[in-house]
Amino acid sequence: MSFRKEVEALHPAAHDLAHRRWIYVPYDRLTGRVGPIGEQSASETGIVIVESTAKALRRPYHKKKLAVLISNMRHFALEQQARGVAVLYRFSPLSHGQALLALQRELGLPTLTCTAPAERELRLDLDHARQSGLAIEFAPDPTWASTSADFTETYGPFQPGKSYVMDRFYRRMRQKTGILMQGTKPLGGQYSFDEENRKPFRNQVPVPMPPSFPPDCITEEVIEMVERTYAHHFGTTRNFDLPSSQPDCDRFWRFFLDHLLPHFGAYEDAMRDDHLQLFHSKASVLLNLGRLLPLDLIRDVEARAAAGAASLASCEGFIRQVLGWREFMRHIHEQTDGFRLLEKHVPQEEHPRRQEFSPDRTAAAAEAYPSSQPKDPYAGARPSALGASLPLPAVYWGVKSGLHCVDTAAAQVVEEGWTHHIPRLMVLSNLATLCGFSPRELTDWFWFAFVDAYDWVVEPNVLGMATYADGGLTATKPYVSGAAYIHRMSNYCGHCQFDPKLSAGPGSCPFTALYWTFLERNRARLQSNPRMGTPYMALSKRPEPELVQLRARAAEAVADLASFRRPEYGH
Ligand SMILES: Cc1cc2nc3c(=O)[nH]c(=O)nc-3n(C[C@H](O)[C@H](O)[C@H](O)COP(=O)(O)OP(=O)(O)OC[C@H]3O[C@@H](n4cnc5c(N)ncnc54)[C@H](O)[C@@H]3O)c2cc1C
Numbered sequence: 001m002s003f004r005k006e007v008e009a010l011h012p013a014a015h016d017l018a019h020r021r022w023i024y025v026p027y028d029r030l031t032g033r034v035g036p037i038g039e040q041s042a043s044e045t046g047i048v049i050v051e052s053t054a055k056a057l058r059r060p061y062h063k064k065k066l067a068v069l070i071s072n073m074r075h076f077a078l079e080q081q082a083r084g085v086a087v088l089y090r091f092s093p094l095s096h097g098q099a100l101l102a103l104q105r106e107l108g109l110p111t112l113t114c115t116a117p118a119e120r121e122l123r124l125d126l127d128h129a130r131q132s133g134l135a136i137e138f139a140p141d142p143t144w145a146s147t148s149a150d151f152t153e154t155y156g157p158f159q160p161g162k163s164y165v166m167d168r169f170y171r172r173m174r175q176k177t178g179i180l181m182q183g184t185k186p187l188g189g190q191y192s193f194d195e196e197n198r199k200p201f202r203n204q205v206p207v208p209m210p211p212s213f214p215p216d217c218i219t220e221e222v223i224e225m226v227e228r229t230y231a232h233h234f235g236t237t238r239n240f241d242l243p244s245s246q247p248d249c250d251r252f253w254r255f256f257l258d259h260l261l262p263h264f265g266a267y268e269d270a271m272r273d274d275h276l277q278l279f280h281s282k283a284s285v286l287l288n289l290g291r292l293l294p295l296d297l298i299r300d301v302e303a304r305a306a307a308g309a310a311s312l313a314s315c316e317g318f319i320r321q322v323l324g325w326r327e328f329m330r331h332i333h334e335q336t337d338g339f340r341l342l343e344k345h346v347p348q349e350e351h352p353r354r355q356e357f358s359p360d361r362t363a364a365a366a367e368a369y370p371s372s373q374p375k376d377p378y379a380g381a382r383p384s385a386l387g388a389s390l391p392l393p394a395v396y397w398g399v400k401s402g403l404h405c406v407d408t409a410a411a412q413v414v415e416e417g418w419t420h421h422i423p424r425l426m427v428l429s430n431l432a433t434l435c436g437f438s439p440r441e442l443t444d445w446f447w448f449a450f451v452d453a454y455d456w457v458v459e460p461n462v463l464g465m466a467t468y469a470d471g472g473l474t475a476t477k478p479y480v481s482g483a484a485y486i487h488r489m490s491n492y493c494g495h496c497q498f499d500p501k502l503s504a505g506p507g508s509c510p511f512t513a514l515y516w517t518f519l520e521r522n523r524a525r526l527q528s529n530p531r532m533g534t535p536y537m538a539l540s541k542r543p544e545p546e547l548v549q550l551r552a553r554a555a556e557a558v559a560d561l562a563s564f565r566r567p568e569y570g571h
């Protein structure tokens, strides 16, 4: 039986509509383990889930992202139905807010409860529907490991021109939660074990083969629908292998705990073209859907440290990512209203050509997300502290450039919609920052191309950490490097036509020339940054004839990248 028939066959009776507490479950909060679903018995609970075509068409989202999200939504609906919860599952061409409004009017549903939406876009959409009459109330979202008060108690009231160092927040969260703490002291005597982590990977230990999650009939049906309805979107559903049911999500996580965590810390910054996941968890996709919960993961990892099943350095390295970076990033997004509050403090990018694959191009989306205000509240912020504005080239769509590190990472994104943190930061974003590609365009690309991307996490990572477009709010200096870093941390350069040890001339690696010319180009803005002293000292020692060669090599590299045509998406 198709999913539609299965879920409709169990449509709630009139009695249920009137007598249950109805909860709207957003697409990214698929959990009954915490939150309003568990606050009363299953027989007193009803949930509403909306599968919105308008939302899916808003950007040319990776087909695997749509598949994993929709398949998890459908599995979640049936899992809840099986425990006695009444389920209203609505397929709609409208936005989530408008679909809920129509449903409430049609069925006379009482006021809905919803946890405060994580995505700004959903908040706006629901607010808009509320103004048109949707009766909905918001409850605190217990799936986060921290609250907004934790952020403001750490740093004081938000100030747009300030720098926010994540480590302060992380230490405070360790103290507040007692995680990896011995009384008031951090376990092992220090909060960070970064010096023990971050080694290159040279096959020191075997890399375990992750478990497989072949699509069941629900997922098969979703994949077929995605291929039909979203044929023009980025990426592929080929070899779809992500969990969709709660037991599979839990098995996926247990594999990380048992087999990957012991080596996570040591090799968290290493990159390989033969082991793309290495010891990373890939948990982001399920965490960001609510199928895995951050505090559960943190407690599981803490227990492994206590049992000696993984080193403290590895466990701390993982907990820092989830309790530190993940929570910090979402607060930065919320505090800055998705970087809109920086408008008067950081130079902004002006570029009408960005409309090429902006959400506004999709007619269905424009209709579903109307904007009555002179300034479109859905339009993404465009900080560009370093004045970057070049168009994103075809290599990000998987067109081969000859730069093996970039081609490897881009091919993985096209195929899987995922790479681990370091190819995102030190390859894909590093290239963009060095070349001066538009931070907004890069953000939009990350947003539609990655399976784990949502506004609250992708915008601070790209506009903040990865490109320094926010002028140093999120990162105290730009994360940029020449070939030396990539060469040290990966096996890419051994399989590349370019030589990472040559900085200019035929066969030289473009990253190095791009790095030095980036420093030159941004001297006025970056030279006084205390953390940039060493690179600027090194730049000052380069003789002018070498700088001339570097400039020529960098210009040639940017022109080469721009010469490929890219496929069009999103319309
Ligand atoms: C340019 C750029 C774009 C990114 N876009 C996203 C995104 O769209 N969605 C997303 O979830 N993460 C994003 N990240 C953060 C990070 O790269 C991914 O969370 C991580 O690579 C996901 O793989 P994993 O689950 O194996 O992570 P692991 O290495 O196993 O880490 C464990 C968890 O820590 C959390 N985490 C680690 N670093 C961050 C971070 N900087 N911000 C938020 N959470 C973090 C994630 O939830 C992750 O699952 C981005 C980073 C960069 C540099």
Ligand code: SF4
Pocket (backbone or CB within 6 Å): 402, 403, 404, 405, 406, 482, 483, 486, 487, 492, 493, 496, 497, 498, 499, 500, 509, 510, 511
């Ligand atoms: S040589 Fe340069 S372009 Fe090639 S893989 Fe290494 S860093 Fe990348």
